[in-house]
Amino acid sequence: xGRLIAVSNRVSPPRxxxxxxxxxxxxxxxxxxxxxxxxxxxxxxxxxxxxxxxLSIERVHDVTIxxxxxxxxxxxEYYAGYANATIWPxxxxxxxxxxxxxxxxxxxxxxxxxxxxxLTHLIAxxxxxxxxxxxxxxxxxxxxxxxxxxxxxxxxxxxxxSRQLLTTLPHHRELVRAIFDYDLVGFHTExxxxxxxxxxxxxxxxxxxxxxASAFGKSVRLGVFPIGIDAREFGDAARSDAARxxxxxxxxxxxxxxxxxxxxxLDYSKGLEERFNGYEQYLLDNEEHxxxxxxxxxxxxxxxxxxxxxxxxxxxxxxxxxINGAFSTFDWVPVRYVxxxxxxxxxxxxxxxxxxxxxxxxxxxxxxxxxxxVAAQDPEDPGVLIxxxxxxxxxxxxxxxxxxxFSREEIAEAIRLALDMPRPERIxxxxxxxxxxDKDDVYAWSDSFIAALSA
Ligand code: GDG
Numbered sequence: 001x002g003r004l005i006a007v008s009n010r011v012s013p014p015r016x017x018x019x020x021x022x023x024x025x026x027x028x029x030x031x032x033x034x035x036x037x038x039x040x041x042x043x044x045x046x047x048x049x050x051x052x053x054x055l056s057i058e059r060v061h062d063v064t065i066x067x068x069x070x071x072x073x074x075x076x077e078y079y080a081g082y083a084n085a086t087i088w089p090x091x092x093x094x095x096x097x098x099x100x101x102x103x104x105x106x107x108x109x110x111x112x113x114x115x116x117x118x119l120t121h122l123i124a125x126x127x128x129x130x131x132x133x134x135x136x137x138x139x140x141x142x143x144x145x146x147x148x149x150x151x152x153x154x155x156x157x158x159x160x161x162s163r164q165l166l167t168t169l170p171h172h173r174e175l176v177r178a179i180f181d182y183d184l185v186g187f188h189t190e191x192x193x194x195x196x197x198x199x200x201x202x203x204x205x206x207x208x209x210x211x212x213a214s215a216f217g218k219s220v221r222l223g224v225f226p227i228g229i230d231a232r233e234f235g236d237a238a239r240s241d242a243a244r245x246x247x248x249x250x251x252x253x254x255x256x257x258x259x260x261x262x263x264x265x266l267d268y269s270k271g272l273e274e275r276f277n278g279y280e281q282y283l284l285d286n287e288e289h290x291x292x293x294x295x296x297x298x299x300x301x302x303x304x305x306x307x308x309x310x311x312x313x314x315x316x317x318x319x320x321x322x323i324n325g326a327f328s329t330f331d332w333v334p335v336r337y338v339x340x341x342x343x344x345x346x347x348x349x350x351x352x353x354x355x356x357x358x359x360x361x362x363x364x365x366x367x368x369x370x371x372x373x374v375a376a377q378d379p380e381d382p383g384v385l386i387x388x389x390x391x392x393x394x395x396x397x398x399x400x401x402x403x404x405x406f407s408r409e410e411i412a413e414a415i416r417l418a419l420d421m422p423r424p425e426r427i428x429x430x431x432x433x434x435x436x437x438d439k440d441d442v443y444a445w446s447d448s449f450i451a452a453l454s455a
Pocket of ligand 1: 157158227263264265298300340341342343344347364365366367368369372
């Protein structure tokens with residue numbers, strides 16, 4: 001096998017332990033490429049007035065990083081537009097937030113063509129190409145049009161929506177047809193894969209086999225590859241000085257109170273408003289526990305250029321104010337709401353200091369925060385994971401307290417159960433969860449995808 005070429009929308013050069021504040025996808029890719037002397041290609045994150053196609057190449061920690069800049073129109077139509085105002089909400093079951101604008105679709109195709117045009121010249125005959133995520137669904141189609149015959153795999157990091165939702169998208173057939181230019185397509189869960197195959201059968205007159213599907217005169221292999229974290233790296237981060245530092249500061253600031261923790265990108269798919277409502281319900285139902293708990297919500301800002309994200313931020317500011325206004329006393333604040341990001345090692349210490357984590361997305365491809373929380377716990381005194389049934393992670397992490405994130409009563413009840421849970425039960429649940437996080441780590445994920453793509 002030649003090199004592995006990974007392609008994703010944004011490229012974050014590999015960094016040393018703890019330095020990165022990158023999201024789940026970036027952490028996962030970094031690990032896969034380091035192991036294979038590969039190349040990572042994508043957008044630099046910079047925008048310029050006029051697209052030039054000029055490539056920047058650098059070598060960072062044994063990975064070749066190749067990036068191009070996009071122009072302002074690309075940013076608006078492809079990134080803020082089709083990727084994040086059309087596909088992201090639609091694939092997270094939010095047709096109420098989905099914008100269907102013709103220029104977005106044109107920008108999406110244009111950028112995929114531009115990426116393909118630049119990338120084609122970097123591909124050697126025996127390279128295998130692994131394309132990531134919803135920004136780049138038509139990339140294989142564009143590479144094939146330019147004569148690239150290499151193995152090309154695609155991994156979708158977000159859910160695949162049900163047929164009823166996907167068919168609201170103009171030109172949905174074109175999007176699905178583009179999937180068939182890949183050799184292998186991976187999903188996090190059986191649910192997302194089945195949603196795809198149902199579309200193939202009922203909308204595309206296709207056929208589904210044990211390991212793939214055919215339609216539009218082509219066939220593609222399909223598989224379930226649940227992503228994990230770099231459990232060892234995260235364990236090291238949790239034992240670092242920086243982690244110990246935040247852990248000690250956090251414990252000191254608890255003043256004997258219990259901490260419920262949320263860590264998310266500020267995104268409407270993460271169920272933050274519903275979570276706040278559930279916590280408010282807990283405070284209403286458990287008057288005797290007020291003053292003895294607080295919620296720390298770390299919500300790193302993301303996609304601030306997209307309207308729906310600005311609206312969400314305003315609503316969360318209001319919800320925080322409402323709850324704190326109603327319940328605070330002169331020496332206690334029920335919600336600590338933080339919009340800054342922390343280093344990964346600092347974050348690990350905060351996870352470890354928490355008595356419970358609320359990971360309650362309304363819809364999530366996988367959710368790595370759930371796994372990081374488990375990896376960071378003290379084996380002798382672990383915190384309890386409260387996990388949405390609509391996160392892909394719920395299909396693996398059965399020993400968590402599984403909740404319906406739309407129900408404020410269920411969230412409130414789960415908080416009560418988590419904070420009252422006897423230590424032996426906490427340990428038993430945690431051990432089972434930790435074994436899964438260690439076994440199904442990011443290396444198992446990338447190894448199994450690459451092996452299937454190469455086979
Ligand atoms: C997509 C899919 C899928 C958050 N705050 C801070 C911080 N984070 C890091 C977390 C975690 C990552 O961001 C979030 O990962 P998730 O998996 O929860 O979510 P998405 O970013 O939406 O990722 C998701 C994933 O792709 C991988 O396939 O699981 O379903 O939506 O790693 O730790 N990191 C730092 N400081 C923060 O304040 N350093």
